[in-house]
Amino acid sequence: MHELSIVMEVARTVCETAEKNQVTKVRKVILQIGELSGCVPHFVHACWPAACDNTILEGTKLEIETLPANGCCRCCSKVFSLTAFKGRCPECGSAQYEMLCGKEFIIKEILCS
Numbered sequence: 001m002h003e004l005s006i007v008m009e010v011a012r013t014v015c016e017t018a019e020k021n022q023v024t025k026v027r028k029v030i031l032q033i034g035e036l037s038g039c040v041p042h043f044v045h046a047c048w049p050a051a052c053d054n055t056i057l058e059g060t061k062l063e064i065e066t067l068p069a070n071g072c073c074r075c076c077s078k079v080f081s082l083t084a085f086k087g088r089c090p091e092c093g094s095a096q097y098e099m100l101c102g103k104e105f106i107i108k109e110i111l112c113s
Contacts, residue, residue, distance in 0.1 A: 003043040004050070006105070011051035014110055018056055023112045028061040030109040034102040035069040035083050069102025 010031065018026055033039050041064045048062045069082040073089035074096040080089055082102060088095050 003039055004047045006039060007044055007047040007051045010107060011048075011055065011057055013107065014057060015055050017110060018112070024056060025113040026057050026060045026110055027113045028063060028109075028111040029057070029107065030063045030065065030111070032065045032067050032104055032106040032108045034067045034104040036099075036102040037105050038103075039105060041066060065108065067101060067104050070100045071097035072100055073097050 010029070014026060014029055018024075031044070033041055033044065044064060045062060052058050052060055070079055071082045071087070072079050073092060073094050075094040076089060076092045078089050078091040079100065080091070080097075082097070082099065087097065089097065
């Protein structure tokens with residue numbers, strides 16, 4: 001499970017950011033994770049308490065927003081969901097597309113008390 005090392009890095013980054021801004025308690029962290037990022041949101045949630053243990057993040061709520069994996073067909077320019085249509089354009093059936101989004105892993109917000 002590679003999510004643990006990723007979550008540990010997120011926690012470290014959030015702690016550093018909080019300390020630089022003289023924040024002593026973080027209430028909530030919001031992440032945006034793309035459908036095709038390779039990270040499973042359930043596993044990210046499961047790793048969060050361990051990553052926060054004995055830090056200013058202990059007890060911090062984690063919220064995850066899943067970002068859709070969208071592509072643009074190179075043949076007809078239709079924008080479509082890569083996961084819903086399994087990488088095939090629903091308009092023309094082409095499997096040639098440009099990925100627009102879906103691989104992101106972003107610390108969107110750090111909410112402080």
